[in-house]
Amino acid sequence: MTEEEYIAKRLDDQIEWYDKKSMWNQKWYKRLKTAEFVLAASVPVLVAFVTYHWFIKVAIATAGSAVAVISAVHGLYNFHENWIEYRSVCEALKREKHLYLTRSGIYTETENPFSLLVDRVESIMARENIAWAQVHRQKVSVPQRAVLDRSSSTGS
Numbered sequence: 001m002t003e004e005e006y007i008a009k010r011l012d013d014q015i016e017w018y019d020k021k022s023m024w025n026q027k028w029y030k031r032l033k034t035a036e037f038v039l040a041a042s043v044p045v046l047v048a049f050v051t052y053h054w055f056i057k058v059a060i061a062t063a064g065s066a067v068a069v070i071s072a073v074h075g076l077y078n079f080h081e082n083w084i085e086y087r088s089v090c091e092a093l094k095r096e097k098h099l100y101l102t103r104s105g106i107y108t109e110t111e112n113p114f115s116l117l118v119d120r121v122e123s124i125m126a127r128e129n130i131a132w133a134q135v136h137r138q139k140v141s142v143p144q145r146a147v148l149d150r151s152s153s154t155g156s
Helices: 003-047 055-077 079-101 113-153
Strands: none
Touching: 003 055, 003 079, 003 113, 055 079, 079 113
16 A cells, blocks of 8 residues: 555545544533533422422423433443544544654654554554443443342342
């Protein structure tokens, strides 16, 4: 693969992917957090009117339940963590590209700057992939441990 092909098909493609995913996760994080704040703040206000209308009790219960669901969705999808991680990787990849193209920093005194670029870019992406896999492996293993703990405590 040539230098131009690598930059266009691998590096630029990954920068674009991480940029889009970061923005998507940021958008959903902010949307859900805003909804969570508004719903949570509405509960004390609604409590003041609970004796006036029967449907206020329903609204309070709905708002409380919605806050719990939104919190669970945050825990499940990790929008905030993904936003930060993807933005960090995107910016690291952009930095490597700019240092390489300007032959600055680590790329000034190397015999094969393209090989160094490939090594560094692939290392950045590999670290992110490993971190992602570890997070998802932990999420899968936690419920399994809970099931095992429950079955051992009942004596079965």
